[in-house]
Amino acid sequence: MSLLVSFYKHFNRVISMLIKGMVNLMVDATISMLKSWESRVEWEKGILEIIVDEDLRSLTADIISRACFGSNYSKGEEIFSKLEALQMAMAKTYIGIPGMRYLPSKNNREIWKLEKEIDSLILSVVNHRTEEATHGKDLLQMILDGAETYDDYKGQSKERFIVDNCKNMYFAGYETTATTLSWTLMLLAASPDWQARVRAEVLETCKDGFLPDANALRNMKTLTMVILETLRLYPPATFVIRLALEDIDFKGIMIPKDMNIQIPIPALQQSLQLWGPDAHRFNPERFANGIVEVCKVPQAYMPFGIGARICSGQHFTMAELKVALSLLLSKFCFSLSPAYVHSPAFRLVIQPEHGVRLLIKRV
Numbered sequence: 001m002s003l004l005v006s007f008y009k010h011f012n013r014v015i016s017m018l019i020k021g022m023v024n025l026m027v028d029a030t031i032s033m034l035k036s037w038e039s040r041v042e043w044e045k046g047i048l049e050i051i052v053d054e055d056l057r058s059l060t061a062d063i064i065s066r067a068c069f070g071s072n073y074s075k076g077e078e079i080f081s082k083l084e085a086l087q088m089a090m091a092k093t094y095i096g097i098p099g100m101r102y103l104p105s106k107n108n109r110e111i112w113k114l115e116k117e118i119d120s121l122i123l124s125v126v127n128h129r130t131e132e133a134t135h136g137k138d139l140l141q142m143i144l145d146g147a148e149t150y151d152d153y154k155g156q157s158k159e160r161f162i163v164d165n166c167k168n169m170y171f172a173g174y175e176t177t178a179t180t181l182s183w184t185l186m187l188l189a190a191s192p193d194w195q196a197r198v199r200a201e202v203l204e205t206c207k208d209g210f211l212p213d214a215n216a217l218r219n220m221k222t223l224t225m226v227i228l229e230t231l232r233l234y235p236p237a238t239f240v241i242r243l244a245l246e247d248i249d250f251k252g253i254m255i256p257k258d259m260n261i262q263i264p265i266p267a268l269q270q271s272l273q274l275w276g277p278d279a280h281r282f283n284p285e286r287f288a289n290g291i292v293e294v295c296k297v298p299q300a301y302m303p304f305g306i307g308a309r310i311c312s313g314q315h316f317t318m319a320e321l322k323v324a325l326s327l328l329l330s331k332f333c334f335s336l337s338p339a340y341v342h343s344p345a346f347r348l349v350i351q352p353e354h355g356v357r358l359l360i361k362r363v
């Protein structure tokens with residue numbers, strides 16, 4: 001455990017340094033999606049009705065793939081489609097009965113097959129990288145450097161360490177960000193006043209066709225408030241999970257060693273007791289003075305988890321969300337389609353069950 005904590009601490013430091021350079025690849029990827037939406041709006045004579053989720057998933061897959069694998073990113077597409085299938089299959093088995101995942105049911109066999117295929121795809125990229133030996137500083141390289149530094153794998157092979165961390169990056173960094181983009185667009189489409197405020201800020205920050213860079217992103221305060229409020233109401237991760245490594249007496253509650261503790265993020269982030277009577281309402285204004293003063297117990301806001309294992313990609317994802325949303329809002333107006341059905345569903349992350357169906361027109 002401490003091995004991984006120190007690996008992720010190192011990872012946290014390096015990823016924060018890399019983000020500045022990665023804003024450009026985020027901008028490039030978003031612009032190609034914008035171009036395709038622009039031609040579709042034109043084709044539909046000015047108003048396009050679209051379920052945005054699939055396009056947003058392709059966008060975040062593209063970005064994490066480029067950030068992860070640099071020049072080998074096209075291989076990422078194949079890995080993503082298999083990871084998506086794996087996620088669906090795993091969500092079906094999540095019923096908490098001990099030992100169920102070891103039974104050779106049809107679904108479990110599918111999971112094992114997909115896991116094997118994903119492992120060998122990732123390893124083929126790693127081996128290609130090692131043979132090629134020419135690469136930039138991407139996330140894969142950080143994992144490979146980490147694998148060199150940490151030589152105690154607690155009984156596991158170095159290959160396992162590399163593959164597991166690549167999978168972590170994909171699982172952690174793609175669906176979560178895509179889902180947050182979907183929910184933010186849904187909330188902005190339902191709140192024209194906030195949509196107008198964010199657009200005004202974006203147009204002011206990125207005047208005369210200027211594309212967002214790391215500095216501009218820092219100045220987008222209203223957009224940051226909107227994203228923080230979206231992550232409060234629709235946190236993609238449902239639980240923070242911890243294992244008790246020893247017996248713990250927690251304020252008189254006995255927690256035995258090896259007990260799995262699941263902290264329900266949505267329940268904490270929408271508690272009326274902690275957040276007040278408007279806890280269920282979309283009100284980004286509550287974040288005007290940052291996160292610390294936002295509720296009675298600031299630790300109750302934990303979309304990225306908490307403590308030593310807090311999300312290593314939180315700054316990466318915030319940059320990615322701001323790039324995508326600022327570019328989208330600078331080009332398009334969004335409203336909810338009358339056919340939109342609101343139904344948050346649990347699929348390892350909390351997703352819109354029927355997708356976010358929007359009407360889009362040019363600004």
Ligand code: HEM
Binds near residue numbers: 168309
């Ligand atoms: C909206 C987007 C995201 C959300 C809501 C999110 C949320 C989380 C949460 C709740 C955890 C568990 C933290 C804990 O146990 O305390 C986590 C861990 C992690 N996340 Fe994220 N994440 C997001 C995006 C990303 C991205 C883009 C990356 C990579 C580029 C990433 C990489 C990781 C990694 C590596 C861990 C494991 C950290 C560790 O175990 O020490 N995440 N994330």
